Amino acid sequence: MKKLKNVDFLLFDLGNVIINIDYSFTINELTKRLPKEKHSLTSEFFPAKFHKDYEKGLISTVEFREAIKNHFQEPWEDNEIDYLWNSLLKDIPNDRIDLIKKLSEHYGLAVLSNTNELHIEAINILLKKQFGVSSLHDIFDEVYFSHELQLAKPDPNIYQKVSELLATPPTNILFFDDLKDNIESAKNLGYQTHHVTHPQALISYFENVQH
Known part of the structure; x- marks a missing residue:
């Protein structure tokens, strides 16, 4: 694999970049459990x-x-809430992890994700089941979560912070994310960026740069 010029670190979002996610699945699961008069509350859930x-x-x-219980006015047990909240997390395609392993020969690899404690616990279970590793730390050199940094994309401060933590100038970081606002904010700070718009985007990007 040919190394990209002026790229020291590859920085990856998680949702729909490394792990497939499906917000509509969670909305459907909520709808199934709620009386009809509360269905409108589901659209306010993720933006809350x-x-x-x-x-x-x-x-x-x-x-x-x-x-969550207050929002829906439902007496759900913790395990029910955790299931609903984590139900948007789907699979991690093998070819993405295979690609990450190949890229690790040429670049530093890092994750930057807007996420939370419950999702990370669920992702760790998925990683163990699918790949036999305990966490993202076993695959990437550095892992940055919004709930640990107390900053979230697209706030420019999070990109500044990550650049400092990586001890790498923004111009030498290539960032992959599925949300345009996140990409634009990073680009404004000097990051190299690539907007992930379909399931094969990562694979095809690195195939194309080889030619």
């Missing part, structure tokens, strides 16, 4: 302030579960 606060580590998992 308590979600953003949890993503930034501003509230605990216990507080997050309580906020």
